[in-house]
Each structure stands twice: as C-alpha cells, then as structure tokens.
Amino acid sequence: MKHLSALLLFALTAAMALPAQAQLLPQAQANDTVSGTQPIDRIVAVVDENVILQSELDDAVRSIKQQYANSPGQLPPDDVLDRQVLDRLVLMKLQVSKAGEQGVRVSNDEVDQAVATVAQQNRMSPAQLQQAVEQSGQSFGAFRDQLADQLMVQRLHQNVVRDSVTITDSEINNLLASPTYKAGEVHLAHIQISIPAGASADDIHAAGAKAQQALDAIKGGMDFTAAAIRYSDAQDALDGGDLGWRKMDEIPPAFADTVAAMKPGQVSSALRGPTGFHIIKLVDQRAPSRQVVTEYHARQILIRPSELITPEQAHQKAQDLYKRIVDKHEDFAKLAKENSKDPTTANAGGDMGWFQRDQWGATIAQQLSQLKDGEVSAPFQSEAGWHILQLEGTRKSDVTEEAERNQARQAIGNRKAEQAYEDFLRQLRSDAYVNILVPALKDPEARDKT
Known part of the structure; x- marks a missing residue:
C-alpha cells in the first residue's frame, strides 16, 4: 500500500494516526478478553470533554511501526514512542474540537472527494480502497472519520493563519533590500525540544538538558532521523524531523545566520528559540537561478x-x-x-x-x-x-525579479503562518484540561513532580 502524497497540507503534519501521508490503519484488536469473548479497552487520557482509548493509541502506534518496518532501529523505545504518539493524539483531539467550536463542518461529499484522492494516489478505485481498508482490519467508516478530522484541522489552520497573518509591500521591499537577505533554498531537518507556555526556570533547564542529550547522541553516531524520532516533540518528529526544501528567507531570523554558515550534512548546536531549543541539520542546498x-x-x-x-x-x-x-x-x-x-x-x-x-x-x-x-x-x-x-x-x-518578490511574499507568509500556528497550538494545549490516566504514559518529568 502506497502512502497518500500531500492530501492535506497542514492536516497531515498535525494528524497523529496519519502523520505524513494518509495510510490504511488496522482496527484496534485488544489482546485481553473477559471470558474469552469481550475485548477489554480503557481510557488512557481525558482531553477536555473527550477521551482517548487504549485501542486508539494502539492503532496509532501500530501505524508508526508499520511505517518503520524496514528500519525499526530508528524508533525510540516503546514507552517513549507511546508517549510521543499519545501527545499527538491529544493535540489532534484539541484541534478537531476547536475547529468544531469555530463552526467548521465537513460534508459527506467532501469526504468522498478526499477518499477519491487517497484512492487515486494509491492507484486504486474508491471501491478497491474500501476493500483494502477493510482487509487491513479497520472499518471504512473509521477511515472516513480520520479523513474528515484532517479536513477540519486543515480548515482550522487556514482560519488561524488568515486571521493573524498579513503581508505588506513594505515588508517585501524591506526583505529584498536587507543586507541579510539570502536567496536560494535549503533542505532542513530539525529536532525541537519545546518549552511550555509560562515555563519556569526548571522547565527551561530540563529542556536544554534534553536538547544537549540529543546532540550528544548524534555526535556519538546516532542517525539524525533516529534522534529526531526519539527526542523531538515537534509535530514532524515521527517523520524524522524532515522540514523539506525551504527558501532561505522562510527560516526564522534567529536561525538563518546559523544555517547560512553550515555545509550540507552539518548539524548545528542546540539553538534557543521562542518556543524551545532546536537542533538543525542542513541536508542539502541549492543556489537560485535566473527564471526565464x-x-x-x-x-x-x-x-x-x-x-x-x-x-x-x-x-x-x-x-x-x-x-x-x-x-x-x-x-x-x-x-x-x-x-x-x-x-x-x-x-x-x-x-x-x-x-x-x-x-x-x-x-x-x-x-x-x-x-x-x-x-x-x-x-x-x-x-x-x-x-x-x-x-x-x-x-x-x-521573470527573476517578479519571482523574487513572489518568493519573498511567500517566505514572509510561511514564516508568519508557521509561528502563528505554533503559538496557537501552544496556547491551545496550555488552556486545555488534559489528564493522562496511565502513569506509564506520563512524561517522566511530570511523574517526578507528582
């Protein structure tokens, strides 16, 4: 089964069960039974008025392991993976709930179109896709629900960005005239160790120590992708922290000079940013060219x-x-x-x-x-x-000059949009009531405080 390529630009980075491309997820099957007939399930987390079940977590973890079936060594230990996956499920629940509060609705026709897109990307008909989903052990209704959630989160992202991001001609002119303006593109990967809203000195110190631990592991020979999966808490962590190709001026100013001084393959030190600590790898770079x-x-x-x-x-x-x-x-x-x-x-x-x-x-x-x-x-x-x-x-x-202006506009917009939604998610998570009911699934630092 091939993964879906770029179905929903934002939702696929936010969705946990479908982390980078839509997949066919196996239906939860509890191993424990009562009298050999009734499956046992339990609530592992309460998220405002919603809950996350053990079966949901098992499904999502199983999906991640299927993605890395050929390189399981890149995955962190099971307990760490479980916590990472749960954190993303929590964030997905919060986003879907917030989208509903804002009046976001998804029609059956729109879900049908999403299903058709998934089928096309997998070189199937919708009927063949349904059969493949059901053969994997998942109900097709649950698969449609996942796509509907992705659509809702995508629209939530659009709403947040539309309401908070504006770009003026003066900003474009200033960027192009800036002596620090850097053309070209870079392929980046990153590890992010977030600091919670209203972080204490102890929180900041703990995040910095974790970032240094990740950096030491990389220096000791750990593959960067494996380190991102193990240590990063960014939404793209389970995709190895891959940020893809970006214009140089899409990079936050706090990191741009560092990236500009790097060579392909190099890894930065732990950099302090507005949302936490970051370790950046320059995978590759390419120079700008005239556009005729x-x-x-x-x-x-x-x-x-x-x-x-x-x-x-x-x-x-x-x-x-x-x-x-x-x-x-x-x-x-x-x-x-x-x-x-x-x-x-x-x-x-x-x-x-x-x-x-x-x-x-x-x-x-x-x-x-x-x-x-x-x-x-x-x-x-x-x-x-x-x-x-x-x-x-x-x-x-x-059209190089025109293209440069368009690229500058896009770079400013992308940078603002990324920061705006990151701030939105941090606030959303900070304001939410989240109760992890299973002690083993709590963050070790949180367990130490209790």
Whole structure:
C-alpha cells in the first residue's frame, strides 16, 4: 500500500494516526478478553470533554511501526514512542474540537472527494480502497472519520493563519533590500525540544538538558532521523524531523545566520528559540537561478450560452465567426469587439496581452501549445463557453525579479503562518484540561513532580 502524497497540507503534519501521508490503519484488536469473548479497552487520557482509548493509541502506534518496518532501529523505545504518539493524539483531539467550536463542518461529499484522492494516489478505485481498508482490519467508516478530522484541522489552520497573518509591500521591499537577505533554498531537518507556555526556570533547564542529550547522541553516531524520532516533540518528529526544501528567507531570523554558515550534512548546536531549543541539520542546498519563461500574446473571442442563446446556437455562432476570419479574412479584433462576451478583453478587440501559458487556464493553454504565430484556432469549448483563439506571438521573458518578490511574499507568509500556528497550538494545549490516566504514559518529568 502506497502512502497518500500531500492530501492535506497542514492536516497531515498535525494528524497523529496519519502523520505524513494518509495510510490504511488496522482496527484496534485488544489482546485481553473477559471470558474469552469481550475485548477489554480503557481510557488512557481525558482531553477536555473527550477521551482517548487504549485501542486508539494502539492503532496509532501500530501505524508508526508499520511505517518503520524496514528500519525499526530508528524508533525510540516503546514507552517513549507511546508517549510521543499519545501527545499527538491529544493535540489532534484539541484541534478537531476547536475547529468544531469555530463552526467548521465537513460534508459527506467532501469526504468522498478526499477518499477519491487517497484512492487515486494509491492507484486504486474508491471501491478497491474500501476493500483494502477493510482487509487491513479497520472499518471504512473509521477511515472516513480520520479523513474528515484532517479536513477540519486543515480548515482550522487556514482560519488561524488568515486571521493573524498579513503581508505588506513594505515588508517585501524591506526583505529584498536587507543586507541579510539570502536567496536560494535549503533542505532542513530539525529536532525541537519545546518549552511550555509560562515555563519556569526548571522547565527551561530540563529542556536544554534534553536538547544537549540529543546532540550528544548524534555526535556519538546516532542517525539524525533516529534522534529526531526519539527526542523531538515537534509535530514532524515521527517523520524524522524532515522540514523539506525551504527558501532561505522562510527560516526564522534567529536561525538563518546559523544555517547560512553550515555545509550540507552539518548539524548545528542546540539553538534557543521562542518556543524551545532546536537542533538543525542542513541536508542539502541549492543556489537560485535566473527564471526565464515563455510568454504568449493572443486574442480571443468568447461566445457564451445564455437565456437568449442555447449552447448549440453559441457553438454555431463561433463556427460562423471562425469561417469569417479564416475564409473571408475579416479582422479578428473587429469581430471580437462586436461579438465577444469576455468582459476583460472584448473592448480591446479580444487582446489578452502578454501572459504565461497557464495564466488563462488549462483549456486555453492546451490550444496555445498547438498554434503557430498568427494562426487561429478552430472553436473550442471551456466552462465559460466557445472560444476562438489567435496567437499573435511568443517571447522569452526574464521573470527573476517578479519571482523574487513572489518568493519573498511567500517566505514572509510561511514564516508568519508557521509561528502563528505554533503559538496557537501552544496556547491551545496550555488552556486545555488534559489528564493522562496511565502513569506509564506520563512524561517522566511530570511523574517526578507528582
């Protein structure tokens, strides 16, 4: 079974049972029974008004172990793994609950679409996916519920970021003009040892000691991925702390200079950040390059069906106009101004200006690739109606500066969004009532305080 690639951008980093890609999870099966027939389950944690059952925890742990079946040595001891998984289940419960409080709802149709996406990524039909889920021991209803939770968390993330992140042109200008601006991209992995909101001096000291312990393990030969799984408490810990490729200016300023001075394969010292201690590995890097694209200059005539014109009549009118242009050599711009129903180009004689290939949508892009300069397309249909397209010309254009501004905007947005949601999650966890009922599942430091 292949994993789902990028179903839900944020939810897949937040969901515990589906940590990086949607998977088929086995249904919980308790080993203990009463009189050999009744499965035994228990509540392992109370999360506000919700509970986490032993069976849920067992399912999630089993899923993680399946992912690392070929490299089990990278996983921490079972007791550590259980606590890590439980912590992520707690955070998932809190996020889903918060999304519900904000009125986030997911329809059956949306879940159906998510199921279809999972099936497509796994090269299956939805029916084959359902069969595979049930053969793995999990109910398909539970699988759908997991996807619904992921969708809700994704929308919660969007709501938080939308309400708290703004980007101005001045910020973009300042970033590009800054002497510390660094272009290029880096592939990073990290280990995060978080400090709770309102942390005491003892909490900070304990986090720093744990970070140093992780760093010592890496220096002693432990693989960074294994160390991230064992020591990190970030949401991506069970994926080895992999942050993927990032623009240099997406990196928090507190760490940017450190990363800029590193070479691929190097690991940083334990760095103090606003949310805790971080150990960063520079996996790889790549330099920026000039971006040259092909731009097209074209004109179009659009005939829309309406209450007065049926789809068939619209098609016929487009055919008639095409013949007038091709056979009678009538002026395309004049006919566009008189007949086109596209509000953005009609008054300009159908002139679409210079644009990149996909700017006007996939249907027009496909036609452009088949035309030569000066050539007129036969009428073709899109969701908007019937089009006639004339390619005026093509050119190569250097869009590096524009791309840099877009990248700067994205870098600022990503940095702000990441920090905003990290702060949101810390506050959410701090404000929640969480009671771990099984002593072995409590953090060792928490057990020492009790």
